[in-house]
Amino acid sequence: MIGSIVVDAGIPGHPWRAKFAQSFVAGDWLPGSYEHEIRARGGFWTAKFTLVGTLTELERLQNRILGFRIRMFNQNSTPAWEGFINSCSLTTQGVTRSTSLDDMFNRVNVKYTTAYTGMTTGPTVQVQDGQGQARSLQPGDGSTGYSVGYDDGDSQNLFGIKQRTLSGGEMDSGAANLLAQRYLASNKMPKILVTKQRSGKRTPMLEIECKGYFQRLDWRQYNYSSGGTAFSETVIADILSTVGGEAVRSRELALANFTVNRDFENDRSAMSIIQDLSKLGASNGTRVNCGVYEDQHFVMEFARASEMLQASLWQEENGVFRDRTSRQLTGGEIRPGVWTGIGLSPIIAPKATAIDQNLSFGYVEAVKYSEPNQVELTVSESALIDVLLSQVTLGGIG
């Protein structure tokens, strides 16, 4: 069970972030409403729960805490989950007022195509030129341009930088600049959505949906045009240093030593690039996981064969999970990125080298925990297959 939930301003450096912090204890949220998901690739992923209280109290919270850091703790005070508040929905008497960061962007530019030049004139009827005919069907030499990038400082101070590049199609720079400014103006703040149902309970409830800080890396783009090659951990370190400051406070990167092409020019999100790089694994074929965990600590680590989650399916102990030392775990303490046995109890850890070939064992890719005591594991039978596939398909040259 979750023991407490702490909401505070989180990352320092934002002048608006005052000394606001609030702790919630059991009874402050609706029993059974809490759930979270943790992924081996990504770390703390999503969480949600529903607060109860007076309407005034919940309205005050909704108006203040969007974008705030949120931390969940187990009853024994150990960290269970951490992320930021992505949306809040206040419901009373059938009316729901929702605010969300999903469609908010405060750094916007437009990628557009200039008018086409160098178009080829086709052959005349007197000149039978098949190749010339083919060339005349080509669209010509359109070139790609970017509008000026526009920022909204107020919104960035409130929520951090969230970037979007719009595809403008064929236009000139003036039109692209105008489009970027207009888009920014209408999307720089979270929108409020009000819905009304025919009936509903009077009890005010505030549903809070959270995302882990790994998903905050999806807010920023990473471009690198100098080319060359580098180890994947070097590229990830550069991404985090360049655009990861609001998502990640500290990092620890394993030395994967897998060489990759360093060519990132398509306005891809930092999260997407890191996900692909981590799938490449290490040069020796070992699986690599990346995630953001407590204290916004980014971890890139090798999958450890010795990490076991013991899951007992015996009737007498239905639903008991133990760690590799046999300590019984509560639902909120279970993390992915470990091996687990299926249908055995207690499980004797096999030799590390054999674990990936043993069909009695699977790799825990994700853990979904929901109160009061529901744990759902997503287990893959062979954790290495996707590493091998990625190394082939993503063009690594290690």
Place this chain on the structure above:
Amino acid sequence: MNRRYVLTDGTETVDLLDPTPTEGFIAHRGSMSQGEFSPDMEFSGLRLTEYDFKPVMENWKLYLKATDHNMTAMHLQKLQRLLKKARDFHLTEWQKEPVWIEAQTDEEWKKRYSLVYAMASQEVPDVYDAPFEQGSLLEGLQITIVRYPFWTSHPPLALGEQVRTSVMTSRYPESSGLDLSPDGHLWYVTNGGHKNPLTHIYNYDDSAAAFSANLVDEDDFQFFVVSGSTPANNDIIYFGSTDGPFYQVAINHTQQVGYTGDVWLEYWNGSSWVRLNDGSHNGSFPALQFRDYFGAMLIKFGGDTGWAVTTVNSVSAWWLRLRLTNTGGSTMTTPPQQDNTGAFAVRDNYFEFPAELAGDEDLLAQIKFYPLSSAQNKVNWMMMGLKTRGLDNFASQLNLGGEGNPSTAWTVQATDTNVTVTFDADPSSPGGTRCTLDFGTAAVPTSHGVKMSISYNDPLNKDMTGTYRIFARAKQVGGSDGAAKLSVSVHGYEGPRRAMLDTGVTEAIDLGVHSFFPIPLVEGDTDATVLMPIQVNASASSTDVDVHLYDLTLIPIDEWSAVVDGLSGQPQIANAEMVIFDGGTQRKGAVFAANREPRDRQRSYFAWNTSGELPRLPPKRRGRLYFFFASGSGNSTPKFEAGNELSMAVEIRAHARWLSLRGLDGMF
């Protein structure tokens, strides 16, 4: 006659067992049951997974007798107003006064209380018929109310009863407690655990070059006074121990109104007396201490590597001293008076409570933390955990230098030859010895592995059974921030590896959750040979690095534990401020507050963060609350300093809880 059952908010009262025959409510015979207690339970197969208390519905069947119909209405309306107030207390933010039931049977020793939520139903009998029309008697008035599932020892929001520790039987220097009744019953806890009590306290009169007698066994004495002398500049009070280095000294003194001079805290560094300025990392004694504050206070001293034994009044010992100067103000002429308690060195990190706490369900606890002094490193992160079994041979603080541990059965050992592991004298390390890991001769990068271990010589210390969060206190010397990493292994299982984030300071490193004997031992295992070393693993990325290992602190987390912190920008506590962590006696959660006189009054300013559950104590079980303190550098860089000087006075109050009768029960 004690017989009592009233609904009240502390001001207005409706008596439901009104003994007056002509006016008021009286219950039907047999109708004042205690309601139905039906907790929510969850099962997974045959395994009980959840057990939650629910409010109790209590059904009253009453007579209401009045002198006329208008008086009947008056009585009914008074009852309804109280029940509305009960409801408003829970549903609104403005209503701050609760409503509760106050009950006592005829031979019950004390009253018991239960918070009322609201009225659930009401049935008023016919008011156009006898006996109401003729006699103003409402017969069979039925009201169902919803109340808190427990009866408590105090009304809701009332200040709880003090929990008095069970180890106050010996003299104060042998424990860490201070009884300031009626002001408060305080208990001191500190990061640096050791076994060295004060053995000598002397006053020194500089003009007469004379010492007082040894005051260490005196409960009352005057500071700076020798044979009735008047305090003057350079008069001194010395605190010493012939047993070994010690840290915080607890005193309890009167106020010196009008004195504006300085009092310097000094230690001997082997060649001269060195002042610890107010705000020093190692400790402090603010100049304004005697002037502005009185009562329980701490002389904060975390030790220093240069601290040395010297001879004072022919006694060779570890000495600290307070010296009067008139720098910046007037000279002290009236001496402060040590008040009733003796002075002592604080040495433990736990509060022990006896097996006499009342109740049949857990008590709601309120823990108050008082820093009682200023220091540069102010506490803003506090962890605590409860242990009620296996207390005799359990050790929460394990000194890695091998000295000053609770039992000599704990021994340390160097277990790696790739780095130089030595056990060196260090007065800043609890017990006076530290473990040094010198990476100077190691191959770099040094692989992470076991460097030293601490183990209990008796192969099976069953009292260690349990789950703990383990913290190391250590200092990285040399190299860049983060160059050294630590972890611990229990039963051979290694926990998370953590980088040391700061150099040159005593740092708290969270080494994760570890279980000792996670598979339960049974009786037959008593003779089994289970060697259980706690191994300290380390590595460094540079040969410039030394790591000074001081101690491990094990905070139990399997019965109850919590962390309170002010790391979200809230102020750190110092001087006369406090943090109150309340499990529901007066509020829920942790707040930063300034205390007023007397100590049981508070001004709350900021909420602190709460991780884990709210505090509670088990009834009828001896137990200990263990503590660990840190000074976090804030959100931007999560670094935690945790020197010996971080210590607190702790006061615990509680509301006992019963499911039915209170009777003659326990400490309260």
